[in-house]
Amino acid sequence: MKVYNSLTRRDEDFAPMDGREVRMYTCGPTVYNYAHIGNFRAYTFEDILRRTIEFNGWKVKQVMNLTDVDDKTIRGANTLNIPLNAYTDTYKKAFFDDLKKLNIEPAEVYPAATDHIPEMIALVEKLVEKGVAYKSEDGSVYFNVRKFPGYGKLAHIDFDNQRTGARCAADEYDKENVGDFALWKAWEKSDGPVGWDSPWGRGRPGWHIECSAMSMKYLGETFDLHTGGIDNLFPHHENEIAQAEAATGKEFVKTWMHCAHLRVNGEKMSKSLGNFFTLRDLIEKGWSGREIRYVLINAHYRAGLNFAFSALEDARKALSRIDACVEKATEGEAPEWAKKHLEVFTLAVNDDLNIPRAFAALFELVREANAKGAAGTLDVFRKMDKVLGVIFFGKAEKAELPDDIKALLAERAEARKAKNWAESDRLRDEIAAKGWSVKDSKEGQTCTKK
RNA sequence: GGUGGGAUGGCCGAGCGGUUAGGUAGCGGACUGCAAAUCCGCUUACAGCGGUUCAACUCCGCUUCCCACCUCCA
Numbered sequence: 385m386k387v388y389n390s391l392t393r394r395d396e397d398f399a400p401m402d403g404r405e406v407r408m409y410t411c412g413p414t415v416y417n418y419a420h421i422g423n424f425r426a427y428t429f430e431d432i433l434r435r436t437i438e439f440n441g442w443k444v445k446q447v448m449n450l451t452d453v454d455d456k457t458i459r460g461a462n463t464l465n466i467p468l469n470a471y472t473d474t475y476k477k478a479f480f481d482d483l484k485k486l487n488i489e490p491a492e493v494y495p496a497a498t499d500h501i502p503e504m505i506a507l508v509e510k511l512v513e514k515g516v517a518y519k520s521e522d523g524s525v526y527f528n529v530r531k532f533p534g535y536g537k538l539a540h541i542d543f544d545n546q547r548t549g550a551r552c553a554a555d556e557y558d559k560e561n562v563g564d565f566a567l568w569k570a571w572e573k574s575d576g577p578v579g580w581d582s583p584w585g586r587g588r589p590g591w592h593i594e595c596s597a598m599s600m601k602y603l604g605e606t607f608d609l610h611t612g613g614i615d616n617l618f619p620h621h622e623n624e625i626a627q628a629e630a631a632t633g634k635e636f637v638k639t640w641m642h643c644a645h646l647r648v649n650g651e652k653m654s655k656s657l658g659n660f661f662t663l664r665d666l667i668e669k670g671w672s673g674r675e676i677r678y679v680l681i682n683a684h685y686r687a688g689l690n691f692a693f694s695a696l697e698d699a700r701k702a703l704s705r706i707d708a709c710v711e712k713a714t715e716g717e718a719p720e721w722a723k724k725h726l727e728v729f730t731l732a733v734n735d736d737l738n739i740p741r742a743f744a745a746l747f748e749l750v751r752e753a754n755a756k757g758a759a760g761t762l763d764v765f766r767k768m769d770k771v772l773g774v775i776f777f778g779k780a781e782k783a784e785l786p787d788d789i790k791a792l793l794a795e796r797a798e799a800r801k802a803k804n805w806a807e808s809d810r811l812r813d814e815i816a817a818k819g820w821s822v823k824d825s826k827e828g829q830t831c832t833k834k
Numbered sequence: 835g836g837u838g839g840g841a842u843g844g845c846c847g848a849g850c851g852g853u854u855a856g857g858u859a860g861c862g863g864a865c866u867g868c869a870a871a872u873c874c875g876c877u878u879a880c881a882g883c884g885g886u887u888c889a890a891c892u893c894c895g896c897u898u899c900c901c902a903c904c905u906c907c908a
Contacts, residue, residue, distance in 0.1 A: 393838090411908075414907090419908085424908085425908065427908080429908090454906070455906075539904080540838080591906045592906075613907080614902065614908080615902075615903070615908065623906090645908075652902095682846080683848090684848075687839085687848095688900095688901065689846095690846075692846075695857095695858090698846065701857085701859095702856095705857090708871075732848095738848075740849095740856070741856080743847095743856065744855050744857085747855095747857065751872095751873085754873070800867095808867085809867095812869080822870085823871060824870080825870090825872095830871095
């Protein structure tokens with residue numbers, strides 16, 4: 385298996401450090417709102433990644449954090465005048481519901497930031513002891529980026545040639561360097577009831593510290609994989625490395641992977657453009673999680689993905705073609721040609737998760753199975769679906785034929801037996817008007833809900 | 835201004851220095867009483883301009899356009 389490592393900026397052979405279990409950390413949601421389909425692009429990418437690892441016979445221990453304390457969650461809770469956890473619980477639940485709708489395999493651990501405040505405080509203390517962090521006048525603690533020589537190695541940023549200050553928050557005037565970031569933020573009025581006691585006074589953790597603290601707690605000081613959206617590469621992941629490595633003196637993560645953003649109709653998703661969709665929005669519009677998953681995974685994760693409703697329509701048709709073929713597939717020894725397609729499929733997924741090429745192999749299998757017969761191909765479909773998770777998942781339930789339709793079909797069968805084509809066609813129209821479509825084959829009529 | 839990634843046939847979307855990506859749509863054919871489904875074939879796509887090469891969509895340079903990051907957006 386080969387993957388592109390953002391840290392080294394090249395494709396590398398990938399295998400678990402311990403030879404059997406991959407320990408991976410994936411940056412999860414900030415639970416202040418329903419997640420949008422751009423967020424889910426990242427989560428489906430991570431799902432494909434863990435499935436591919438499993439496809440290769442390794443075990444996975446995945447940790448996905450839930451950021452349940454930050455500016456937005458605090459603002460949301462305080463606006464509604466409810467406790468922080470009451471506010472975030474709604475969105476945590478929604479997030480897990482959404483993951484199920486997309487057939488995303490659950491991670492082994494979903495640590496919430498608010499359950500790990502002591503671990504974070506301990507890590508910050510360690511950084512203060514080591515002299516790489518300092519307390520400011522207001523009781524916040526900052527990481528001094530100049531004290532960590534490797535700072536910038538992930539983002540490959542040259543900090544002497546930046547537009548520093550362009551987006552620098554006004555309330556951070558007492559930092560030693562512009563690049564210094566908060567490990568612990570002193571309590572402010574706007575925080576209201578939210579806050580924890582610490583050696584530096586009441587406050588709350590900075591954003592980055594949770595990931596360093598929780599990943600090391602569950603995965604160890606050095607682990608295999610860390611992933612997220614490309615926007616997390618800097619500053620979030622850069623800062624995680626700084627915090628962890630400055631504290632332990634060890635390499636934090638072997639391989640970093642980042643997925644590109646999703647655009648909608650060629651534009652960045654934004655509420656003002658009216659092209660901002662949560663998963664719920666799309667499901668309300670009548671699209672299934674399965675169709676959405678198909679669209680999200682059918683582009684290489686490092687390339688921008690342009691999400692459009694026409695792509696969902698294409699997905700629906702392509703999936704029904706797969707369904708029709710799988711319907712005919714049977715158990716047994718796979719024919720040679722089917723094994724070939726599985727080989728191509730395997731090469732594709734192991735080549736930095738090239739899912740579009742993997743799909744191409746799947747469709748070659750479908751085409752050939754339709755032409756030569758699908759006997760013995762079922763297991764090949766199953767194997768491919770270990771990675772894709774879209775073949776056997778979430779198919780529309782086969783609707784029971786209502787009695788009136790059954791009666792019409794029986795009538796039609798009679799008419800056809802008598803070669804009364806006019807009557808046969810009339811009945812087909814009548815059935816169609818009731819929302820069902822009839823197809824004829826050598827085996828007889830098949831009727832499905834439109 | 836810095837850094838990184840892009841521009842592929844109607845649409846979506848892979849890929850490689852010379853050999854069909856794939857899906858979806860369209861056209862023609864086979865099959866069918868007719869449809870549908872399925873299969874076969876087709877429409878000779880690689881932003882523009884130069885260069886390297888026997889050969890470039892693929893490498894190099896320039897131009898145009900797009901996107902992302904440059905301190906809390908997956």
